[in-house]
Amino acid sequence: MKKINLELDEKQYQTLVEAVFLGTWMVNSTKLELDEDFEEIRELVLSKYKEAGLxxxxxxxxxxxxxxxxxDYERQLFEKYVDEYEEFSFWDMLIEKLSEKRLKEEYGDISVPLSDEMMERRLQIEEExxxxxEERGITNLELK
Structure with missing residues (x-):
């Protein structure tokens, strides 16, 4: 198999370390067994840490x-990237799921792909x- 070599300065290497760590964390965070392909790359990248003074x-x-x-470094990365991503994703997914629910209530079974009318209505519901x-947070949400 053909080998690929990269030349990175120390800052680029640290960014690569962070990207590989975050990507591997995302891939493996929901699995019972680690994805060995990702772990292999993670190990390869991290093994060069002394050359970059890390x-x-x-x-x-x-x-x-x-x-x-x-x-401490891992915690910094979670605080800088993961926490913000999870916060954003939570609201985005909540809006998406609630709009799907309301769309089903209004139209019954939803065909895929959505008709133009349904797509327009979905966007309207998502905006609402x-x-x-944004205005009230989750204070008006109720579970039945």
Missing amino acids: EDKISYQEAFEVHDLQV LGNEL
Whole structure:
């Protein structure tokens, strides 16, 4: 198999480390068993940490024979990227699911792809719900 070489400066390498960590976390966060292809790439990228002077952010876990991010660095990445993403995704998915529910209430079974009328109505519902949630948060939501 053909090998690919990359030349990165230290800043680019650190960005690659962060991207690989976040991507691998996303792929594996919902699985019982780790995706070995992602783990292999993660290990390959993290193994070059000394060359980039990232001993304060990455270490080698001899007991498990893997490289890992320091706990504080990992926490920083979660706070900087994951928390914001989850907050945004939550509201976006909530609006999407609530609009689907309301659309089904109005039209019954929904055909895929949606008709132009249904698509227009869905966008209208999403906008209404988005405005409502932005204004009042979840205080008006009720479970039945």
